[in-house]
Amino acid sequence: MGDHKPTGISRWLFTTNHKDIGTMYLVFSFIMFLIGGAMAMVIRAELFQPGLQFVEPNFFNQMTTLHGLIMVFGAVMPATVGLANWLIPMMIGAPDMALPRMNNWSFWILPAAFILLLSSLFMEGGAPNFGWTFYAPLSTTYGPPSTDFFIFGVHLMGISSIMGAINVIVTVFNMRAPGMTLMKMPLFVWTWLITAFLLVMVMPVLAGAVTMMLTDRHFGTSFFDAAGGGDPVMFQHIFWFFGHPEVYIMILPAFGIASAIIPTFARKKLFGYSSMVYATASIAFLSFIVWAHHMFTVGMPVKGELFFMIATMLIAVPTGVKVFNWVATMWQGSITYETPMLYAIAFVILFTIGGFSGVMLALTPVDWQYHDTYFVVAHFHYVLFPGAIFGTMAAVYYWMPKWTGRMYDEKLAKVHFWLSIVFVNLTFFPMHFSGLAGMQRRVPDYNIMFSDFNMWSSIGAFGLGLTQFLFLWILVKTCMLKKGEKATDQVWEGAEGLEFNQLPSPAPYHSFSTPPKVD
Amino acid sequence: MSLFRKVALAVAALAVLVLTGCSEQAYNMREGVTEISKEVYELHMIAIWVCVVIGVLTFGAMFYSMFAHRKSKNPIPAKFSHSTTVEIIWTVIPFIILIALAVPAVSLLIKMEDSSDSDMTVMVKGWQWKWEYKYIDGDNDPSNDVSFFSNLDEQSLKTRDNSGKNFSGTPIDYENYLLEVDNPLVIPVGQKVRFLVTAEDVIHSFWVPDFSVKKDAIPGFVNEVWTKVDEPGIYRGVCAELCGKDHGFMPIVVHVLEQAEYDAWMASKVEEAKSGPDLNERTMAQLMTEGEAAYNKYCAACHMPNGQGNGPFPSLVGSPIIEGDIEKHIDVVVNGVSGTAMQPFGQQLTEAEIAAIVTYERNAWGNDKGDKAQPQDVYDFKNAGKEE
Numbered sequence: 001m002g003d004h005k006p007t008g009i010s011r012w013l014f015t016t017n018h019k020d021i022g023t024m025y026l027v028f029s030f031i032m033f034l035i036g037g038a039m040a041m042v043i044r045a046e047l048f049q050p051g052l053q054f055v056e057p058n059f060f061n062q063m064t065t066l067h068g069l070i071m072v073f074g075a076v077m078p079a080t081v082g083l084a085n086w087l088i089p090m091m092i093g094a095p096d097m098a099l100p101r102m103n104n105w106s107f108w109i110l111p112a113a114f115i116l117l118l119s120s121l122f123m124e125g126g127a128p129n130f131g132w133t134f135y136a137p138l139s140t141t142y143g144p145p146s147t148d149f150f151i152f153g154v155h156l157m158g159i160s161s162i163m164g165a166i167n168v169i170v171t172v173f174n175m176r177a178p179g180m181t182l183m184k185m186p187l188f189v190w191t192w193l194i195t196a197f198l199l200v201m202v203m204p205v206l207a208g209a210v211t212m213m214l215t216d217r218h219f220g221t222s223f224f225d226a227a228g229g230g231d232p233v234m235f236q237h238i239f240w241f242f243g244h245p246e247v248y249i250m251i252l253p254a255f256g257i258a259s260a261i262i263p264t265f266a267r268k269k270l271f272g273y274s275s276m277v278y279a280t281a282s283i284a285f286l287s288f289i290v291w292a293h294h295m296f297t298v299g300m301p302v303k304g305e306l307f308f309m310i311a312t313m314l315i316a317v318p319t320g321v322k323v324f325n326w327v328a329t330m331w332q333g334s335i336t337y338e339t340p341m342l343y344a345i346a347f348v349i350l351f352t353i354g355g356f357s358g359v360m361l362a363l364t365p366v367d368w369q370y371h372d373t374y375f376v377v378a379h380f381h382y383v384l385f386p387g388a389i390f391g392t393m394a395a396v397y398y399w400m401p402k403w404t405g406r407m408y409d410e411k412l413a414k415v416h417f418w419l420s421i422v423f424v425n426l427t428f429f430p431m432h433f434s435g436l437a438g439m440q441r442r443v444p445d446y447n448i449m450f451s452d453f454n455m456w457s458s459i460g461a462f463g464l465g466l467t468q469f470l471f472l473w474i475l476v477k478t479c480m481l482k483k484g485e486k487a488t489d490q491v492w493e494g495a496e497g498l499e500f501n502q503l504p505s506p507a508p509y510h511s512f513s514t515p516p517k518v519d
Numbered sequence: 520m521s522l523f524r525k526v527a528l529a530v531a532a533l534a535v536l537v538l539t540g541c542s543e544q545a546y547n548m549r550e551g552v553t554e555i556s557k558e559v560y561e562l563h564m565i566a567i568w569v570c571v572v573i574g575v576l577t578f579g580a581m582f583y584s585m586f587a588h589r590k591s592k593n594p595i596p597a598k599f600s601h602s603t604t605v606e607i608i609w610t611v612i613p614f615i616i617l618i619a620l621a622v623p624a625v626s627l628l629i630k631m632e633d634s635s636d637s638d639m640t641v642m643v644k645g646w647q648w649k650w651e652y653k654y655i656d657g658d659n660d661p662s663n664d665v666s667f668f669s670n671l672d673e674q675s676l677k678t679r680d681n682s683g684k685n686f687s688g689t690p691i692d693y694e695n696y697l698l699e700v701d702n703p704l705v706i707p708v709g710q711k712v713r714f715l716v717t718a719e720d721v722i723h724s725f726w727v728p729d730f731s732v733k734k735d736a737i738p739g740f741v742n743e744v745w746t747k748v749d750e751p752g753i754y755r756g757v758c759a760e761l762c763g764k765d766h767g768f769m770p771i772v773v774h775v776l777e778q779a780e781y782d783a784w785m786a787s788k789v790e791e792a793k794s795g796p797d798l799n800e801r802t803m804a805q806l807m808t809e810g811e812a813a814y815n816k817y818c819a820a821c822h823m824p825n826g827q828g829n830g831p832f833p834s835l836v837g838s839p840i841i842e843g844d845i846e847k848h849i850d851v852v853v854n855g856v857s858g859t860a861m862q863p864f865g866q867q868l869t870e871a872e873i874a875a876i877v878t879y880e881r882n883a884w885g886n887d888k889g890d891k892a893q894p895q896d897v898y899d900f901k902n903a904g905k906e907e
Contacts, residue, residue: 138761445697446767
């Protein structure tokens with residue numbers, strides 16, 4: 001009642017409403033997910049069997065580069081920002097985000113950034129082809145002309161992320177309802193608050209790295225060129241000082257999602273709430289002192305390698321605490337298996353498998369054998385796809401009834417889940433084997449001895465890609481065709497939290513115009 | 520038979536099928552042929568089993584709970600939500616496991632990084648997309664230096680060529696596809712060999728899995744790594760760091776020989792180095808034939824077999840270099856173009872090869888300059904200024 005908003009396109013262009021902006025983030029991220037996924041299909045088609053069948057090596061490199069950039073900056077990060085926009089005000093009892101105009105801007109920068117990046121595909125010399133890690137000098141002296149579009153694109157994405165993060169921090173610190181103390185906040189709010197701090201700390205570092213690239217390319221500096229007194233390895237230090245916290249930027253919100261969903265369907269309070277908060281904070285802190293574990297082969301002094309190895313292994317401790325807490329939450333609960341719970345459980349198990357390979361990779365002497373092989377590809381896809389992306393899917397199924405007021409099609413959603421989990425493992429598990437057997441990353445062609453595992457991976461990838469159209473159909477059916485039974489206000493029997501206990505379904509346009517009472 | 524059992528049987532059957540189907544395929548890290556690589560393999564296996572045991576316990580508890588604590592079996596959930604004791608237990612136990620893993624890792628790493636007291640030194644230099652090996656013998660006489668380039672072998676080149684022109688065979692028929700080179704690195708068995716690893720253009724990575732050696736080759740910096748191989752044989756590796764278009768096509772092959780065989784090989788290489796370049800004059804037809812072969816081997820990867828270029832790599836058909844002075848053309852091939860991917864070929868190709876390539880480029884694909892370069896011209900160009 002009393003929702004003043006323009007209609008048509010201007011509603012979306014000018015909106016300052018956290019729900020509209022959250023929706024736009026989520027839609028944008030899904031489009032990017034499909035584009036980045038299509039590129040993965042090109043990669044897997046080429047790798048289906050040995051020999052060069054479909055694309056040239058140079059175009060193959062453009063595909064791996066853009067696939068990585070789009071999935072990281074276009075799919076996973078905007079998805080979690082979209083969830084933050086939708087959920088944080090509802091969870092802390094606020095009417096909206098604290099800085100609504102900045103919120104609008106931080107979203108609308110993104111399409112511009114990705115148009116810049118994707119337009120490079122059509123330029124002479126092709127799109128960036130140096131991997132999403134864009135190591136100098138391959139990306140500076142040897143980069144294609146379109147690299148400058150990539151640089152400006154990354155600048156824009158960084159600005160967008162920083163503004164989004166500032167908004168979350170200001171909202172959480174200033175907009176909580178009376179009685180909502182920090183240690184009462186839902187874990188999703190906690191993990192996002194910590195994510196936001198990581199973002200404001202490392203995105204400027206990334207901006208610095210690409211700016212140095214720009215001046216190296218055009219203004220005669222030699223930050224990363226040994227011939228002019230610079231150091232190509234310094235690029236990697238700067239990049240990974242951003243890059244490692246970035247990994248947690250992508251996964252911490254999913255931790256928060258699992259911590260919301262598992263208690264609901266186990267009908268039991270989250271086990272060890274405060275230890276979950278401290279574990280998240282420890283992971284975030286450690287993420288700043290482990291970056292060089294991505295660089296064990298660059299020729300660091302042995303003392304440096306030892307420090308980064310041991311610091312990296314330490315991350316397993318707080319991560320383990322989180323996993324054990326989730327298991328303890330399920331223990332002696334009264335569990336049902338709706339789709340969000342299935343995704344949350346798959347998240348815990350498969351993310352942990354990615355964590356195991358992470359511990360193996362931390363061991364420097366063995367890392368020399370794993371580094372830059374498909375073993376690494378398997379590792380980070382396990383933490384990203386069944387980690388961050390399954391987490392996002394779980395969140396969408398879990399909160400969609402609250403957002404739209406309608407239940408999604410449970411039967412189809414379960415089919416989506418089972419197909420996804422079969423294909424995600426078929427795609428990424430064989431990569432452990434091909435990597436251990438000696439297949440290096442980022443190659444369009446390989447020896448016959450790797451052919452079986454690559455074929456399995458490709459079949460899995462095609463299945464995984466196709467399955468996501470089912471997800472699209474489920475979303476369209478619920479959100480646009482408005483089919484599905486009406487959701488109750490509490491939605492799920494065991495659901496806790498302000499958004500379920502104090503707001504109707506669908507949640508009103510302005511979440512809490514008067515702050516709720518929190519005891 | 521219940522549905523559950525049917526599904527379980529189907530999964531088991533599929534697993535057996537997959538595993539037998541893959542039995543020919545390598546699926547684990549190689550144990551390798553050095554003391555270090557065997558220790559690395561052991562540590563890898565320990566780490567895997569630690570992960571498997573933790574995984575079985577954690578996931579076991581989870582699956583038990585999923586089964587035993589489902590709503591239909593356990594309608595009333597328990598109330599507990601905190602226990603400092605168990606939090607401490609599951610913080611301390613992983614900590615102890617990690618220390619147990621770190622101790623062998625630390626001592627192994629220190630051993631791997633100790634390249635002192637080596638018996639010989641080889642400089643390894645990564646180029647887009649080949650390796651250069653230089654044996655550093657310690658004397659100051661450059662005339663007997665042994666150094667050579669190592670390119671992807673011809674059969675792999677032909678097999679991967681999807682333009683159809685030189686296509687022969689398929690990857691499936693060729694056991695060493697993409698893992699064979701024209702000039703392998705040769706080292707003696709039982710000697711501690713130190714590699715000084717660097718690069719000419721972008722970052723590469725020198726990886727030989729059987730030695731457990733992987734070190735980045737970084738332009739402007741020199742990294743050290745060593746190995747001591749126990750068994751003679753042929754060992755294959757690859758460039759592990761993305762280095763541009765043909766990153767997947769610059770393998771490393773190491774022949775490890777008995778000391779006597781190695782000495783004989785080295786003597787023949789020194790002899791070769793001393794004999795000086797072949798500067799015999801060639802006819803146009805000879806230059807064109809040799810030129811086509813050399814062009815396809817060294818130039819076609821970027822400029823394409825038809826000279827049309829590709830993306831950032833310029834076409835050579837009617838280009839200013841072709842149309843211009845032949846001396847300038849030789850200059851570009853010998854010295855490269857700084858700031859671009861055109862590398863200096865003066866060191867890696869013989870005078871005869873450069874002369875043939877220049878002649879071929881000026882007279883192929885519709886180019887009809889009609890002039891030719893002789894090996895002597897290239898030799899004179901390279902040594903101009905040195906004589907005085």
